[in-house]
Amino acid sequence: MSELTGIPETMLWTLHNRGSEAVRPDGFIRDQEAARIYASIDYDYERSFGRPDGSHATRSVMFDEVVGDWMKRHPGGTVVELGCGLETQFQRIDDGRVRWLCVDVPEAIAVRERFLSPNERCRFVPRSALDLSWMDAVETSGPVFVTAQGLLMYFEEAEVRHLLTAILDRFPDVELMFDVIPPWFSRKTLSGLQKTRHYRAPEMPWGVGHSDLEPLLRSWSPRIGCVRMMPYRRFRIFPWSLVPLLARIPGLREIMPWIAHVAALDTEHG
Structure with a gap:
């Protein structure tokens, strides 16, 4: 995996956490494909x-x-998975009917194709999420759900705004789900975040606090409907294991990571 650097290499970071959890007897995710891929890659994850x-x-x-x-x-x-990396969500929740687009930069899709195969209902699109031509691959005028796991924080705020407003403008019936980091953590990555002695995390320019996200989104687009903020439920390592508890305290919510679920207003009746 020496060809992966920068942001694309983070697909191995997320695989490390999912794959290791999937093989635990007490794991809280069931993901045979993640476990298979995790074991198949010759990479020193813990290093x-x-x-x-x-x-x-x-x-x-x-x-x-x-x-x-x-x-x-x-x-x-149709579900569009931006920054899919080696995520195996389609394999976990496929209902036999959903249409799925896996979107990521070409070098990430090339790695994905070594372990997962596209099919008629799950297609791979080798483009950056910021290259809005991926939208042309969405072959529906009906409901669309766009996800972005571990992606938007790597963009500048202006890029996030351009991407999200373009999605809202393009798809009349759309919901979005993405995660956000707090500003202090963004600043830490910009000054140099060493995850370990051997790995420096990529810069994450976009950080936003819990109370600021909804007003920010509404300032970007009149199509923002319901905004639901969800704290992470569990971590296995202290002090992150305290996050679910700290997220209940108003003053500490601003320093926590969150997951956002956004529904667009109906263009005809909103």
Whole structure:
């Protein structure tokens, strides 16, 4: 995996947390494909990323629940997974009807294709999320759900705004789900965040606090409807294991990472 550097290499960081959790007898994610891929790659995960903390497994489970519920309400709808990396959400929650687009930069899709195969309902699109031509691959005028796990924080705020408003403008019936980091953590990455002695995390320019996200989104687009903020449920390593408790305290919410679920207003009746 020496060809992966920078942001694309983070797909191995997230795989480390999901794959290691999936093979635990008490793991809180069931993901045979992640476990298979995790074991198949000759890479010293702990040397680069340290002990697995369960964070990305928790995030994946939370995304599964929301997207899975949406699929039940919109059978045959289209899910777009921006920055898919080696995420195996389609394999976990496929209902036999959903249409799925896996979007990522070409070098990431090339790695994905070594371990996962596209098919008629799950297509791979080798483009950056910021290259809006990926939208042309969405072959529907019906409901669309766009996810971005561990992606938007790597963009500048102006790029996030351009991407999200373009999605809202393009798809009349759309929901979005993405995670955000707090400003202090963004600043830490910009000054140099060493995950371990052997791995420096890429810069994450976009950080936003809990109370600031909804007003910011509404200032970007009149199509923002319901905004739901969800704290991470569990971590396996202290002090991150305290996050679910700290997220209940108003003054501490601003320094926590969050997951956002956004529904667009109906263009005709909103």
